[in-house]
Amino acid sequence: MMTVSNGNLRVDLRLIADMVEPGSRVLDVGCGEGALLDWLGRTKGVDGRGIELSMAGVSAAVSHGLSVIQGDADTDLKDYPSGAFDYVILSQTLQATYEPRTVLSHMLRIGRRAIVSFPNFGHWRVRLHLLTRGRMPVTDTLAYEWYDTPNIHFCTIRDFLDLCRDLGITVERSVPLDRNGQTLAIPSCEGIANLFADQGLFVLSRRG
Amino acid sequence: MSQSEPVPTSTANALGLKVELGRDRPIRLDCGVELGPVQVAYQTYGRLNADRSNAILICHALTGDHYVADPHPITGKPGWWSELVGPGRVFDTDRYFLICSNVLGGCMGTTGPMDDNVATGQPWGLNFPVITIGDMVKVQARLVDHLGIDQLFCVVGGSMGGMQVLKWAQSYPERVFSAIPIAAAARHSAQNIAFHEVGRQAIMADPDWCDGNYLQQGTRPHRGLAVARMAAHITYLSEPALHQKFGRNLQNRDTITYGFDADFQVESYLRHQGSTFVDRFDANSYLYITRAMDYFDLAAENGGVLANAFRGTRTRFCVVSFTSDWLFPTSESRAVVHALNAVAANVSFVEIKSDKGHDAFLLDEPEFHATLTGFLEGAAAHRGLPRDGGTGR
DSSP: OHHHHTSOOOHHHHHHHHHSOTTOEEEEETOTTSHHHHHHHHHHOOEEEEEESOHHHHHHHHHTTOEEEEOOHHHHGGGSOTTOEEEEEEESOGGGSSOHHHHHHHHHHHEEEEEEEEEBTTSHHHHHHHHHHOSOOOOSSSOSOTTTOSOOOOBOHHHHHHHHHHTTEEEEEEEEEOTTSOBOSSSSSSTTHHHHOSEEEEEEEEOO | OOOOSOOOOOEEETTEEEEEEOSSSOEEOTTSOEEOSEEEEEEEESOOOTTSOOEEEEEOOTTOOSOSSSOOTTTOOOOTTTTTEETTSSEETTTOEEEEEOOTTOSSSSSOTTSEETTTTEEOGGGSOOOOHHHHHHHHHHHHHHTTOSSBSEEEEETHHHHHHHHHHHHOGGGBSEEEEESOOSBOOHHHHHHHHHHHHHHHHSGGGGGGTHHHHTOOOHHHHHHHHHHHHHHHSOHHHHHHHHTTOBSSOSSOOSSSSOOBHHHHHHHHHHHHHHHHOOHHHHHHHHHHHHHOBTTGGGTTOGGGGGTTOOOEEEEEEETTOSSSOHHHHHHHHHHHHHTTOEEEEEEEOOSSGGGGGGSOOHHHHHHHHHHHHHHHHHHTOOTTTTSOO
């Protein structure tokens, strides 16, 4: 866990970490080796839990003293009681779930807030790739061929905002990111962000 | 900790420690019988720190005992978890104080069916009350009282030991800071009950069993117990492990003999397992302890909902299973994890990749050991245990 031992956190994870209030209860879905959980625990006193699909990730996280279970977003979120967490985080994983809509609903049931990031299929480079080459786009952030990609439910930022509306989810904050996970000089994920953001990062809450 | 009775004293000899508990306050068993006094044989490793916060209770499996890291007094073999216990090891004796006691109903020093019933002066035999996993845990709790420990830093065990871990976490949530149920389940499955029944029937079909009174008759149902062990031993291994170890290899011969001698190595191996087992285990103990496992159903004890067993728990859990374990498969561990998630408990869950079957928890599995070490490390940090465990070393 290089990211853990030298105290640095991947830039997009750092952005997420900054959105989490100190001392809160966090569930990180698809937590990998637990870099974000570890950072949140050490610097913000967060009570963190994780779910990770890969055994290697789970093993590394638990061996590092983190509370992580082997499981996946599609099947394991339903067990948790409502309101068990302050934040449920899903970073770069929504597009790899079988039922993104159900996953999102569960996240906002068991968490007061959800923090979600995903690659934006509406980015101009993706559109151009499909338009000019007529083939499924393979880019830095979407680095798979169509036949071996774990990403089975791509969406654009606009698609995602539509789903949030359908589900009665409030977008508290949205941050358009470039391919390196750096913030773009666009105020939110509304409008032109769908064309220029490589990724979208959202803080969501239940309406009402 | 209620300690109204006079404080019993432990005695130590070459076979470990022993204490008599429940003389004035008998132990009320689940079957309704009040049992006492009870002899408890146990072993400790490491040193208890000043604030008594570094104790780990190790719970042994069906045919295990408290010789965790000592040579076994009968077989002379190293303790069943000796690889994991010692300075700098997973259960670091420089840091933790380890306790393991022979279970109630056992045959290595703790009161069980082969001991004399004080009331009659005869061996208990089948007059010994039927015990449960919960009863075993009650006796362990008395031992922990006796050792002056309010809260255990960790309760850990595999297989039946893991059942005890779960029972501890449910019965005494405030006394269990962290819990590691390994290759275990919250209930014994129909298939597992079935296997146990085969073992028990083998014992009871042996004429030397004498309706359970073999000690009075001066015999031992060695053949029945050996068959029970052979059948059970198969369930502890995986098919790939058996195949890898023996295949269809013949035992000290070049061709099959067209007879019922142990032609195959696997037969010879099982016969050896059976015949050595009877030297160290009591047949009636085997009946009683397998029965305790069969009766275990933590959900049924909690209104049919497993999550109820853990509601409000603050214990940190680490659930471990092994990919090739078909006796206590991962699905059983996952059921426990789901129940813990349902009460938002603090839980880690790792399924270790291993081809060694159920017995993997007793064997050299580096990833398993790294998981245990990491989890204990994390728990120790949360408990505020210093690196030397506060033992002042």
